Amino acid sequence: MLPDEVMQTAQRELCEYAGLRASVMEISHRGEDFLYIRRETESLLRALMEIPSHYWVLFLSGGATGQAAAVPMNLTAAADARAAYVITGHWSRRAAAEAQKYCVVHVAADTAASRHTVLPHSLDIPADVAYAHIASNETIHGVEFPAAPAVSVPLVADMSSNILSRQMRVADYALIYASAQKNLGPSGITVVIVRPDAVCPRAQTPAVWDYRRQQEEESMYNTPPTFQLYMMGLYLKWVKRRGGVEAMERQNREKAALIYDCLDKSDFYKTPVKGDCRSIINIPFTLPTDTLTASFLQGAEKQGLLGLKGHRALGGCRASMYNAMPVAGAQALANYLSEFERVANRK
Numbered sequence: 001m002l003p004d005e006v007m008q009t010a011q012r013e014l015c016e017y018a019g020l021r022a023s024v025m026e027i028s029h030r031g032e033d034f035l036y037i038r039r040e041t042e043s044l045l046r047a048l049m050e051i052p053s054h055y056w057v058l059f060l061s062g063g064a065t066g067q068a069a070a071v072p073m074n075l076t077a078a079a080d081a082r083a084a085y086v087i088t089g090h091w092s093r094r095a096a097a098e099a100q101k102y103c104v105v106h107v108a109a110d111t112a113a114s115r116h117t118v119l120p121h122s123l124d125i126p127a128d129v130a131y132a133h134i135a136s137n138e139t140i141h142g143v144e145f146p147a148a149p150a151v152s153v154p155l156v157a158d159m160s161s162n163i164l165s166r167q168m169r170v171a172d173y174a175l176i177y178a179s180a181q182k183n184l185g186p187s188g189i190t191v192v193i194v195r196p197d198a199v200c201p202r203a204q205t206p207a208v209w210d211y212r213r214q215q216e217e218e219s220m221y222n223t224p225p226t227f228q229l230y231m232m233g234l235y236l237k238w239v240k241r242r243g244g245v246e247a248m249e250r251q252n253r254e255k256a257a258l259i260y261d262c263l264d265k266s267d268f269y270k271t272p273v274k275g276d277c278r279s280i281i282n283i284p285f286t287l288p289t290d291t292l293t294a295s296f297l298q299g300a301e302k303q304g305l306l307g308l309k310g311h312r313a314l315g316g317c318r319a320s321m322y323n324a325m326p327v328a329g330a331q332a333l334a335n336y337l338s339e340f341e342r343v344a345n346r347k
């Protein structure tokens, strides 16, 4: 979800932005008006996440999928360099597979045997790897690191689905990347937050993903996704007005508790992830049969509870509750879960 207020502002400003007689999509990305939007968006993100001032903040294209390749191309000096990957679900596995094309991947842990329902007890991270990579929240499997794992090499995190959802210490990471479409705005723009001393781009690194070059050019080596950047700015102002990341976290924990409580006290629904690695954002769950699942999803749609179908890689159902989802939305889902179970058990 995007917040209604953000959508309404965008709608009002769509055809004419700030009295310029042009849309934000029509003005030059090198003009003062757009540069102001770009700089304000970066300042807002820096303030909300308390990003240390020496870190670079880049706005790039290509999604988190692009960053799976860009990370090794910028953080390892040569193709025989090693990087450690912690595999806790679909997205970290995909990142490792992509990185394999550009460096030697060392698997630090793989929770496949548990079907990715737990976090690894320990990590095997050799001292000579250039970095260790995690997906801080596995969007499909619903497993989240409650805090940055302690490692003695630079830590890289794909935060695509939990950035801004709870407080994090940016200084624990050498690099954070996130595609925008979950908790930053619409798809088409990717944020990279990186500590400059970790960066050593190879000569073959495409210029659009060369962190150093993009930093030198304020992420404008090529034309940036201007509308997406503008939308991110509106979104970040909304987060700030709502009380910042602390307030988002409080609300996200409240929403997650409503749904987990409901699932945990039921014999009808099953949710695979237990304990403190449960995601507060993405909650996968299943019903006893495919027929019941289909009927559950159909009934949910009728009540305006949308997008509950699980990812095709896992099936079942999934409640994804990003920042813009109000507590009332989670409450409506909890009510529907209970009611559906009651009716199904009567039959």
Ligand SMILES: Cc1ncc(COP(=O)(O)O)c(C=O)c1O
Pocket (backbone or CB within 6 Å): 062, 063, 064, 065, 066, 091, 135, 137, 138, 139, 158, 159, 160, 161, 179, 180
């Ligand atoms: C954790 C995570 N990583 C990576 C991706 C891929 O992002 P994109 O499709 O923007 O490349 C997603 C998409 O949902 C995700 O949730």
